[in-house]
Amino acid sequence: MDHSIIDAHIHLDLYDADEQAFILRDMEKHGVQALISVSQHLSSARVNLTLSQKDNRIKPAFGFHPEQALPEEKELTNLKLFTEKHHAEMAAIGEVGLPYYLRKKDSSIPIEPYIEILEQFIQQAVALNKPIVLHAVYEDAPIVCTLLEKHSITKAHFHWFKGDRKTMEQMISNGYGVSITPDVLYEQEIQQLVKQYPLSHMMVETDGPWPFEGPFKKKMTHPKMIHHTIEKIASIKKMEAQEVYNILYENTKQFYF
Structure with missing residues (x-):
């Protein structure tokens, strides 16, 4: 495979062992140089660390995914201690954020405790000098x-x-990165994001094992899908595919490595 790619966001620990082995065997054939494998919580972080120790193409990130019930204080403390202990082996703090979809299902869930936890992770990212x-x-x-x-x-x-155009402009002004998923092939909202966001601050991801529709319906989410994503990005940006491949690959390398 001539085109090198990096999956900038995947939950490798959520695949079963056979699926993980299949993806890892397949990576070289499809030009996949690395996987940024993000974590859901402490036990997820431990699994991702172990996976990375077995295969250095897996780059783990440690965090607490916000679309779940708040962690106990002890778990949060232990996760932060784990992250500090293994910071040299991790690519980033993540996945962290705010529970948009959880609160859509139950509007009684307060956002303030999630904001407090997110700020703690932001402070840790600063302290450890990590993305x-x-x-x-x-x-x-x-x-x-x-x-x-x-x-x-x-x-x-x-x-x-x-998100909306105003937020996007704020993110662009601050130099924040975004990553594009395979649903760019069939979702106008994501296609519009690609049109508006500069390629210089863009990456590509699968968010696997999250499933996709369109040409990927009923297929296991695999990093090779990124090739379709990049071809679509090139089409939207009216650029040569090879140039888009090169820019996205370098963006991700510079951001994470």
């Missing part, structure tokens, strides 16, 4: 931008971002 991977969409994104600005964070990656 941060964010789950922050729609009206939650401006809240997160304000927190990042408060702590002078520049290396912020909004994965699978969705």
Whole structure:
């Protein structure tokens, strides 16, 4: 495979062992140089660390995914201690952010405790000099931008971002990165994001094992899908595919490595 790619956001620990082995065997054939494998919570972080110790193409990120019930104080403390202990082995703090979809299902869930936890992770990213991977969409994104600005964070990656033009302009002005998922092939909202966001601050991801529709319906989410994503980005940007491949690859390398 001539085109090198990096999956900038995948939950490798959520695949079963056979699926993980299949993806890892397949990586070289499809030009996949690395996987940024983000974590859901402490036990997820431990699994991702173990996976990375077995295969150095896996780059783990440690964090607490916000679309779940708040962690106990002890777990949060232990996660932060784990992250500090293994910071040299991790690519980033993540996945962290705010619970947009959880609160859509149950509007009684308060956002303030999640903001407090997110700020703790932002402070840890600053202390450890690491990038941060964010789950922050729609009206939650401006809240997160304000927190990042408060702590002078520049290396912020909004994965699978969705939001309004004003927030997007704020993110672009601050130099924050976004990553594009395979649904760019069939979702106008994501296609519009690609049109508006500069390629210089863009990456590509699968968010696997999250499933996709369109040409990927009923297929296991695999990093090779990124090739379709990049071809679509090139088409939208009216650029040569090879140039887009090169820029996205270098963006991700510079951001994470």
